[in-house]
Amino acid sequence: MTFISNIGLYFLMIKEMFRKPTKWSVMKGLILKDIDDLVIGSLGIVAFISFFVGGVITIQTALNITNPLIPKYLVGFATRQSVILEFAPTFTSIIMAGKVGSFITSSIGTMRVTEQIDALEVMGINSLNYLVFPKAVAMMLYPFAIAIGMFLGILGGMAACVYGGYTTLEDYITGVQMDFDGFHMAYSFLKTFVFAFILATIPSFHGYYMKGGALEVGKASTTSFVWTSVVIILINYILTDMLLG
Amino acid sequence: MIEVKGLHKSFGDAHILKGIDASFEKGKTSLVIGQSGSGKTVFIKCLLGLFPYDEGTISYDGKIYSELTEDQKRDLRAEIGMVFQGSALFDSMTIQENVMFPLRMFTKMSKSEMEDRADIVLKRVNLDDAHHKMPSEASGGMQKRVAIARAIVNNPKYLFCDEPNSGLDPKTAIVIDNLIQEITDEYNIVTVINSHDMNSVMEIGEKIVFLQYGLKEWEGSKDTIFRTDNKAVTDFVYSSELFKKVRKMYLEEKQ
Numbered sequence: 001m002t003f004i005s006n007i008g009l010y011f012l013m014i015k016e017m018f019r020k021p022t023k024w025s026v027m028k029g030l031i032l033k034d035i036d037d038l039v040i041g042s043l044g045i046v047a048f049i050s051f052f053v054g055g056v057i058t059i060q061t062a063l064n065i066t067n068p069l070i071p072k073y074l075v076g077f078a079t080r081q082s083v084i085l086e087f088a089p090t091f092t093s094i095i096m097a098g099k100v101g102s103f104i105t106s107s108i109g110t111m112r113v114t115e116q117i118d119a120l121e122v123m124g125i126n127s128l129n130y131l132v133f134p135k136a137v138a139m140m141l142y143p144f145a146i147a148i149g150m151f152l153g154i155l156g157g158m159a160a161c162v163y164g165g166y167t168t169l170e171d172y173i174t175g176v177q178m179d180f181d182g183f184h185m186a187y188s189f190l191k192t193f194v195f196a197f198i199l200a201t202i203p204s205f206h207g208y209y210m211k212g213g214a215l216e217v218g219k220a221s222t223t224s225f226v227w228t229s230v231v232i233i234l235i236n237y238i239l240t241d242m243l244l245g
Numbered sequence: 246m247i248e249v250k251g252l253h254k255s256f257g258d259a260h261i262l263k264g265i266d267a268s269f270e271k272g273k274t275s276l277v278i279g280q281s282g283s284g285k286t287v288f289i290k291c292l293l294g295l296f297p298y299d300e301g302t303i304s305y306d307g308k309i310y311s312e313l314t315e316d317q318k319r320d321l322r323a324e325i326g327m328v329f330q331g332s333a334l335f336d337s338m339t340i341q342e343n344v345m346f347p348l349r350m351f352t353k354m355s356k357s358e359m360e361d362r363a364d365i366v367l368k369r370v371n372l373d374d375a376h377h378k379m380p381s382e383a384s385g386g387m388q389k390r391v392a393i394a395r396a397i398v399n400n401p402k403y404l405f406c407d408e409p410n411s412g413l414d415p416k417t418a419i420v421i422d423n424l425i426q427e428i429t430d431e432y433n434i435v436t437v438i439n440s441h442d443m444n445s446v447m448e449i450g451e452k453i454v455f456l457q458y459g460l461k462e463w464e465g466s467k468d469t470i471f472r473t474d475n476k477a478v479t480d481f482v483y484s485s486e487l488f489k490k491v492r493k494m495y496l497e498e499k500q
Contacts, residue, residue, distance in 0.1 A: 019315075022350070023349070023350060026349055026350060114331055114336075115331055116336075118295055118327075118333065119327065119333040119335075121294075121322070122295065122322055122327040122405075123322060123323065123346075123347055124318075124321070124351075125350055
């Protein structure tokens with residue numbers, strides 16, 4: 001029952017987020033700050049993980065191609081497909097559920113515990129619009145981070161391939177360029193936009209509606225990570241089935 | 246003026262407020278007192294619209310709160326200043342930015358005008374040199390003064406204070422009490438303070454509402470509280486030996 005009422009509450013939160021907007025001059029500053037905190041601040045970890053996971057995908061693929069009839073350029077092809085279709089949008093988003101999600105939940109949760117949200121409400125400010133809306137807007141730049149992740153993943157694969165001696169640079173590049181389907185990019189970025197919205201709103205929901213003290217802020221962050229990951233995985237399945245199935 | 250009639254509020258089976266009537270006038274410092282669990286925080290939060298109430302009416306200068314639309318409620322709240330128990334300062338902003346916050350949200354003032362207004366109110370609460378400090382760098386007393394400055398910066402009609410002296414030493418508590426009373430007189434606003442600090446009651450209680458078990462048990466002022474023979478009030482207010490002696494001396498002096 002609580003689960004169903006929480007789903008309802010989540011959608012009411014989304015609706016309320018768009019009501020009585022905060023002054024643009026203030027909102028602009030909040031959006032820029034959230035872009036810095038949530039997107040720019042995540043570029044380092046996205047770049048690091050993408051590069052090395054791209055490398056690992058390449059090594060694993062190369063080591064599993066034992067049949068001499070399978071051309072070596074398939075290593076580049078498999079890396080590109082894995083990185084673009086799944087690793088960059090989905091796997092990175094789950095990591096972001098930990099990084100960005102727990103930041104959002106703990107910062108909003110702390111504001112709840114210390115009555116800062118009550119202070120906003122008493123002043124007549126729509127606290128959901130003030131706190132959640134700029135995060136949702138800022139996260140619309142998240143696909144930019146994912147694009148960098150895609151590039152670095154493929155680059156990491158290339159580095160691992162060439163320097164590890166698994167294939168030649170020419171084979172890898174041939175594989176990366178082979179049978180390229182632009183719709184796969186559209187599918188990937190569409191997923192990323194949906195994940196960005198989830199990454200901004202589910203952790204906000206857990207922070208905004210939390211009750212209790214400092215201990216509960218920690219618990220809310222953990223719950224938020226779990227639910228954000230679960231929803232991302234479910235939505236990933238649904239979107240993949242709808243768009244590629 | 247704020248008028249409350251027959252206010253009821255329950256949380257599940259717990260009936261917290263059981264039909265409270267009270268009125269709070271302009272230019273007067275009104276205190277809501279009572280033991281922990283008497284319902285005073287719920288009462289204040291109902292007045293502020295943070296808790297929806299079950300029955301009764303709350304009217305702000307004749308406007309009945311429950312009959313207002315959501316937007317009208319938000320507009321009314323813009324006329325309210327609130328000092329929270331824990332100050333509730335925005336910890337990502339400096340003290341000056343905290344004070345300027347209501348101006349940024351509700352006025353079309355330029356940055357320099359907002360800074361000038363923040364200077365005036367920060368001076369008013371005796372904080373001339375703390376503009377660029379973060380709230381975490383300020384002491385408890387300073388944080389309370391910043392919260393008062395933020396509450397009055399936009400010239401509110403109503404000022405609410407939830408336990409403004411909690412966690413403060415007696416000397417700082419008196420400074421805060423006097424500041425609230427001076428501001429109430431100066432701005433001619435309705436001030437409602439939720440407190441269980443007996444020093445505040447004696448110092449600034451121009452009107453006192455005593456709550457017990459969710460009911461208004463007694464109403465009076467700092468002068469009449471010495472003479473009351475209401476047992477619940479005397480048991481609560483004069484629970485310490487010191488206050489018992491003070492009361493005895495006061496009554497002997499009056500005879």
